[in-house]
Structure formats: structure tokens, C-alpha cells
Amino acid sequence: MSGRPRKGRPVAFAPITPERSQPDPVLGLKFTIEARHGGTVLVDMTGLDPRPLAIAFAGALRRSAALGGPIGAASVIKQYVQVYRHFFAWLGDDAPEVTGVNDLRAVHIDGFASALERRGMGAIHRHITVGKVINTLRAIEADRPDRIAPDLHERLRYTLATSAGRSTPRDAYSPFVARALRDAARADIEAMLRRLGADDRTDEGDPVVARARADVEAIIARQGFIVADQPALKRLYFMRMRRGLPISTLIDDLHGRHHLLARDLPALLVLLTLDTGLEPECLKTLTVDCLTNPHAGTVELRYLKRRARGAEHKSMRVRDGGSGTPGGLMRRLIDVTAVAREHLTDDCLWLYHNVGGLRAGIVDPKFQLAAWARRHGIAGDDGKPLHLLLSRLRKTHKALWYTKTEGHMARFAVGHTREVAARHYADLPSLRPLHEAAVADAFRAAVAAAMPTVLPPTAEQALREAPEQVASLMSADTVGPVLDGEQDVWLAACAGFHSSPFAEPGSPCAQPFWGCLDCPNAVITARKLPAILAFLAFVEEQRCSLPASDWAAKFGRVHTRITVQVLPVFSDAVIAEARRQMGSERLYLPPEARA
Template sequence: TFAPITPEPQKPDPVFGLKFTIEARHGGTVPVDLTTLDPRPLAIAFADALRRSAALGGSIGAATVIQQYVQIYRRFFAWLNHDAPGVVGVSDLRAVHIDGFARTLERGGMHPTFHHRVVSIIVNTLRAIDANRPDWIAPDLHGRLRYILTTSKGRSIPRDAYSPFVARALRDAARADVEAIFRRLSAEDRTEDKPAIARARAKVEALIARDGAVVATGPEVRHLYYMRERHGMPSSGLMDDLHGRYHLLAPDLPPLLVLLTLDTGLEPECLKALTVDCLANARSGTVELRYLKRRARGAEHKSMRVRDGGSATPGGLIRRLIDVTSAARKHLPGDCLWTYHQDGGLRTGILVSKYHFASWVARHNIVDDEGKPLNLWLSRLRKTHKALWYTKTEGHMARFAVGHSREVAARHYADLPSLRSLHEATVADAFREVVAATRSIVLVPAAEQALREAPEQAAPLMPTDTVGPLLDGEQDVWLAACTGFYSSPYADTGSPCAQPFWGCLDCPNAVITARKLPAILAFLTFVEEQRRGLPASDWAAKFGHVHARITAQVLPAFSDAVVANARQQMASERLYLPPEARG
């Protein structure tokens, strides 16, 4: 009852020679031209491996990675032609060829990270060939394909963040341009002074509204050029002017990307891959931003909460972009957020070059911290967003590590050269707090009088009723008054203090007043006399710290008159040092 099944004839290989096109899963179409590679049999094997690796289910999914493979192939084949001319096909390759190519890269001064990446592309290609045709791979090369390099690829050097000064300049310039873009797209119809030019322009704009774009060689556009030239009107930038009222233009992308990156901190590759359905679950002035991160193997689909409202918020800006790009999206396949006019046609996806970013920076005269023209990198903008958020959260890792583990956030986004001064200042402040917490309290005569008049000021340190006896000398030890001889931080509570008497100079229980200066000066005289009789290392170990404490911190707190009066008392009174000073 069924017709006999006739097997379909096998389709010919779509790869003809070494020139073909790959439809990448991410990034669009990539034309591949390997016709200049020699030897040809080896080049055909590499081309076939590249095509299979970039197919559905293969290890290569991004257009940029395919382009990297092609560039490394050219470098590897150039090395083979120079250093291994006997290699014709895959079966002629040996382990020494992989190692020789790696040594050449290393001698050229290539950074270990890039060195590892370049060699891995060649090894991965040969692994793909081995998986398809294992009989082509020599035994020693088969063993060599088990690893990339015997040396470590090292730690990559993270890009630094821009300073807050540069970030503010970029944000202000981008926000001004974005507002101008939306005003341009929402402007009413432009009126021309000349009726003939207005009619010609109306015909062209009708075609743009219908077809999405026009080319400069079309009859209607040529007629408009002719009419403007006839009336002595300039035509420079006319195509951008015509399409700019309906679509985004390529020069509009740098400020949009800069502003969104600074506001969200999204990775550049994730930002470029946003789709029109990236916003969801709006609530309480925020919205969920969904994006694709291809590098996160097994967890590519991610989301973050961003502010939502007017165009000054990330959510509001993306909503405006979805609205203004809807007209261009009717004429383009896919759901990519980024649709715009460039080079006489509508484009989808971010295809702008470094030139557009440099031109935008130059137009706004944005400079770096040294006053030089800024070299703008989107990846550094992400670091800038992270650095600003790190400063705002005061380094609190639980709040700072959004979208990353704490270890990754600390290594890649907190350990930046631009944040080094902040870290050093924080460490210095911590040391100062520790030292201050262990110091004795120095009361100059004015402060002592104020404490007598208002004893409640000492409440955090001691009971109010003990202030008077302490200041009157009833709780004196040798160099200070002690607020708690039996509650020393250096002994168990209830036990007497076991520190040497000069330990009071670093004890938080000690209160040093002008009344104790004669004893302190007498001890200072003794310490300086000991310098003459002890080796320098022994003297520094025993008395170096206390000497610095007296001369640099205690005595400078008192006026010269108070210190001079204390010296007179020391000379007139016979002050004896405790026996432990000579122990």
C-alpha cells in the first residue's frame, strides 16, 4: 500500500575549495577565504574542521571566534612555509611542528595568555580532524594533542577602570547625545523652503517609510540631489539626514552603548546581543533585564534587576530603543534590539568599528586623566561601573559581588590599579584605628579642667564618680593615672596588671596628665642614657618604641611652657625609677 522508499541522493559538500561562508550561531554571517594558504591539502583539512566546529553542536558559536581561527591559521601556515616546508598534508604533521610553532611565538615576546590561546586554536583544529579522520594523525602527534602547552598560561592582566573624572565626562556626553537622538526621531516633519525640494523630499521619505531604506542611486534620490544642487543647497550627509528621521544611525550607537554600559555594568558582548523581549517582570520601579552570556557554559541565560522609569533609567532607555527601532525591524529578520541604518542599508547587530567610538570621543573632546585623547574601550566601561559600585558599597563583598562569586569579583573587579589608592588608604586607616585603640589617653591642662567641670564626658571610659579621684592622683601608677589596675587588657579580670611600668604609655586604661610629665621626662632621660651603654639593636628592641611614643606623641600634645615647667620639677625633685627599668 506504500510507495517504495527511494533514498535521497547525497547532497554535494557545500565547501568548494577554500572559500565559503559560515552562518555563525552568534554574530551573523562570516565569509571565510583560505585560498591563499599553502599547502592546499592541509588547508582543505583545516577548512573542513573549521566548518564542522562552527556547525550546530560544534565548539565554535561566535562570529568573532571564527575570525580569530582564520587569523591564526594564516599565522600557522606562514610558519610552516618558512620552518617546515616538507609538510603537505595532515599526515605530515608531527609533535615537533606544534612545539616549534609554540617556541616561535614565545621567542616573539607573546604574553603567556595569548600564547596559550594561539596554540590552543591549532591543537583544537587538529583534534577536530582526529575525531573525523583518526587515520590521518601520526602517533606522536596524537599524543601531543592531549595538552596545549607544558607551561602555565599565567594570570591575565585585567583591564583597569576609568577614573571617576573620565566616567563623568563619558556619562554627560552620552546622555546629551541620547536625548538629542530621541528628539530627532520624534521630531515633526521637516519643512523645506523650496516647494520643489519639499516635493522631491516627500517622495524619498515615502519610499523610506515603505521599504525601510533607499539607495543613493535610486531615481527619486538622484532627483532630490539634483534639485538641491540646482538651488545651491549642500547635499553632504543627506542620506543620513533622510534616514535619521526614521531609524538609528551607526554614529548613534557609541553614546547608547556607553550610557547603557555605565548604568548596568553589562558585558559588551551581552549588551550587543540584547533582544526586544529582554525586559520582564517590572515591579517597584525596577525591571528584570534578561541577557545571554555565552561564556557561562551551562548557565548562559542570566538576568539582573535594573532601574525602570524614564529614559534616564536603564529600563526606560531600553524601552525607548525598542520603540524607535521597531520600524527598521519590520524589514529585517530576527529580534535583535540593535537595528540601524549604515552604508546605504538597514543593519542588525553591532557592526560599528573602532573608528565610530574614536570619532565620538573626538567630537566631545573627552580626554583621560593626563589630558590626552581618551582611548575608549567598552570592556573598561564595565570595569568603571564595577569600580564605582565598589566605592559606593565601601568594599562590602556581599553587596558588591553581583553576578559573580566573591572570589571572581574580588580578583577581576576589585583588585584594579585605579582602586589601589583606596585600598592603601583603608589599610592605613585600619592601622591608625588599631594604634589609637591601644594608646593611653593624653589630657592637656585645658582638657583636664573641662573634664573636672563635666565629669559625665568620661562616662564611656569610667564611672562619673571616679573622675575626681583619678585626676587628683589617687589612682596613679608610675607614668600615668590608671582607670582599671585590676581590669588590665593584658591580664585576667581581677588580677593586677603585669605589664612593665612603661607599658602604661600604650595602655588604653592609662590617663596621662601634666602632673605625670616630670616622671615621664625622668624616664626619658634614663632611656637616652641607656642608648650609650647598650648595643643599638638591644636598645631599639627594649626602649625604641617607648622612646618614640614619648618624643613623638606624648610631649608634642603639651605646650612648650608645660613641658618646661615639668623639666624644672624633674630637676628639683629626686625621682627614682622602679627597679624593673634596669632589669
């Protein structure tokens, strides 16, 4: 071998002709879809007519719910089927000539949207409903483009010609309600943790009942649960009934030492939502490996947010420690569900006993949440029983965090862009008083910044004795000349004639003489009261000769400044003395007062 590489040869591949996608083979209208989230869904569209159109819609739905399709949740599949029923019912009433996809036109989509509007459906709900029909027809077009009419093809480019508008965000609960919810949840969780694994001494006083109970406990330990018609449980049930012992919660009492119960879920969901602010749908799908990377009293919580297309896998850091922290509570949940996990091969965090056996995952806890709130007697701010929603608990967490961060969006916008955080979580009715107070404070600060320094005689004397008090306004060596009148202008003494906020630095102030009343450089003492009172008398005389609008535009703010913010600082005796001086002295107004 020469040691040099051999010259290569170009590689040529045989041409490949891609296979044409086959039309969807769905022929029936009753089938099941295995959703990626939420389990199996039975789809029954047998009642939809016309049948050819229903078959096309059914095929599009199945393709959209397949792996890689846009529909992943069982609940969304059910929503699509419900929209189909409304759409087909409208077609049967208003467009009976439609028998298949080929007969659909743009006018049918617009007619359906108009019918929804006439029924009173809101703009956002209408967009969502029509959007499901549009999405289905787009899926049909992707499979069989030849079945879509040209005008319908153009119509599928958009959902509706009108805007959906802006939704009204759910409001947060008040801090008072949040405290009541948090206290009730913590009390229930503490009782739950004491119950799990506790020694059973319920029937130790009666050996016969104790043996029957031990038999039931052994079955639960072996199988994970016991059903109501099992002989061992029936025997224990009737033994307790004949002896007058409690039997209404017997099944929960038996399983409660081994597993979480369905009634434990509301307290756990409420506390974790308030402490973490996690989305309810994300909280319900947590897995046993959700905690990772503990560091400095915190732990990383990993969760799945399905509606964040392209960025579904997310994480946040939460406090970690004892069971009073989110991380510590989740660790306890992982521990106490370990027994149930031996019988259910599921990595879901939420394993619990419900009627008839062990369950994995949380489907719809609204009834359990309502019962839990009633059991604790939790009322809203209006005094009525609280309608508890997990989504409002998330808003409550965000509102409390917003208050804690004092509205700094860089700290507040966790897991969102600043725009989304501001629109959906900061602009809440419950936070409106906070925003209004902030605006009012800003106006007060602006007014205070434009206010002259008004010094009654006592404050003037204190300033002479300690001139460093006004270092932010003037230097200490300037205090004496200002108070002695060496820097007087017509209505006040000026602490910065060449540093006016109304002119370039270094240039003299060009404001009219009553502009001193809106200048932070002005210092008003009792010595200037005669001139101010003379000007006030002139202003009030002008009210008689000028139209009200002209007088308000020229003198309204000045009049309010003198009567509301300057004169009340001085005592009646000082003002009376100033009026006496004004009467005995001849005070001339500058020419611009009459301009």
C-alpha cells in the first residue's frame, strides 16, 4: 500500500417513489379511541345524519387523536363529538341538501356560526366551537383534498371573520378566604398523615370482632383492597351492626390505614395549588419521579403542561423540607402510596382508594372539592358558601405573589412571558384596589414633587437652627439668604433661580410669577403671605370678569394651591397679621398677572 487514501466513487441511490397516503378506512360510527391522556374514549356518532358526512368526520377525528395528532386528551375528544352533534343538528334543520363532504360550502360554516350567535353563545365560545368544525374539515382536506370545494378551501383559512375578543380572567380569592382554605387543608392533611400506618385498636375490646377485623385487614394487605360483597367484610359489617358499633364509614376506615382515600384529595390539591401555583391539570398528572435536584432547601418539580405545544415538559423550584413544604408533602405522598403502587403498575403520584378498589389519577374533583368546602363551612367574602375552583386557587397564589413582589414583572412573571403574566394574572378584579392605590400614590408623589416648601414660623426657626435639614433642596449656606429675603421673587423665595425645572440648567427661570406655586425650588414663609393674599384677592376679583372656563384654565390650579395647600399650613393669627400688612402696604401685581 502506498499510504495514500484511495480515490472514492460517487454513491447513487435508486429513486424512491413515496407511497400515496391511503384514505381513512373508518366505516363505522361507533368506535374507541385510546387517548394519549385520559384513557379510552368510546365515540358514538351513530345518531348523526347524513351518514357519509358523519363517517368522514369520524375518520378525521380518529386521525387527529392518533399519535402525533393535535388532539391528545380524552376530554377534548369528547368536546369534538359534542360539537359534531350541534353541527349536524343545524345541517339537518337549515341545510338538508348536504349529504356528504362534497356538498359542504363556506356558507354552511358561516350559517352555523350565525346560528350559534343567535342562540346567545359568547364570542370566545363561538370561536372554539366553530374552530373544531374547521379543524375537522382541514383534517379531511389533508386526507382527501379532492373532496373539499374551492370556496370551502378558502374558508378553511380562518375560523371567524370577527375577533373573539378578550376573555375575562378568573378572579383570585381574597387573602381571608385563602387563609381559611389553607388552614382547613393543613388540618386535614395532618389528620391524614396521623391516620396512615396507625395501630388499629378499634375493636380490641371485643376479641370476636377483632378477629373478624384482622381477617379483613389481611385481605386488604394481600389484595390492596376489599370489595363490599366479600364474605369477610360482610361478617365484620353485621357483627358491628348487631353490637351497635359505627358502620357508615367502615370501608373507608378499613382502607384509610393503608391508602389515601378519595376524600383526602381536596385538601392535598388545595394546599399544593396555593403553595406552588401549579396549573390544576399539571398538578393532577404529577408522577412519582417529579422531584429532582434538591438544593439549599428547594427541590425541582418537573411536570407536564400539555397545552404548551412544543414545550410541554416544564419545571419549577419549590420549597423542600418537612411536610409543611410542597416538596416535603410530595415526598410523603410518594411514601404513603408505595403500598398501593405494589398493586397498581402506575407511576402517577395520585393513587388512592375509592368505591370498589384502588384508583390512579384524578379525573374531575369538582364534586369532592364542593363537598370538602361544605364540610369545613368555608364561606366567600359575600358570606355565602364558597364555590371552590382549583383554577381560582392558582390565581390566588399568583395574586399573593404579585403583592409580595410589589408588581415587579421580572420577578412576578414565573413560567410566563411578561405580557401573559400581566394580562392573565396581574389584571385581576381583586388586585384593582392595589393598582388604584398605586396610581393615587404616584399622583400624590407627582404633586408633592411640584409643591413649594411651605414653612410656618416654627419650621422656619427650626431650619435656621439646623440648616442641614434641607440638604436635598439647597446647600446649608444658602438657607440664611433664602430665609432673609435675599433671593425673594414675588410670591416666594427661590432656592434655585438658575436651576429651574422649567428651563435649561444654568439659565434663569422664565416662568410667570405664579409659577412659583408649582415649583419645588420655591420656599414660602410668613414674610411672603401678604403678597400671596394680595394675589389671591386679585384672582378672586378676576372670577367676576372672566368666563368660568377661562378663569379655571388660567387661575383654577393656582387658587386651589393657595387655599388648600399653602394657607392651611399657617395659623389664623399669622394669616390675620399678613392681611393687616397687606392692607397697610401698597402691593403691586406684576404686569403678567393682567395679561
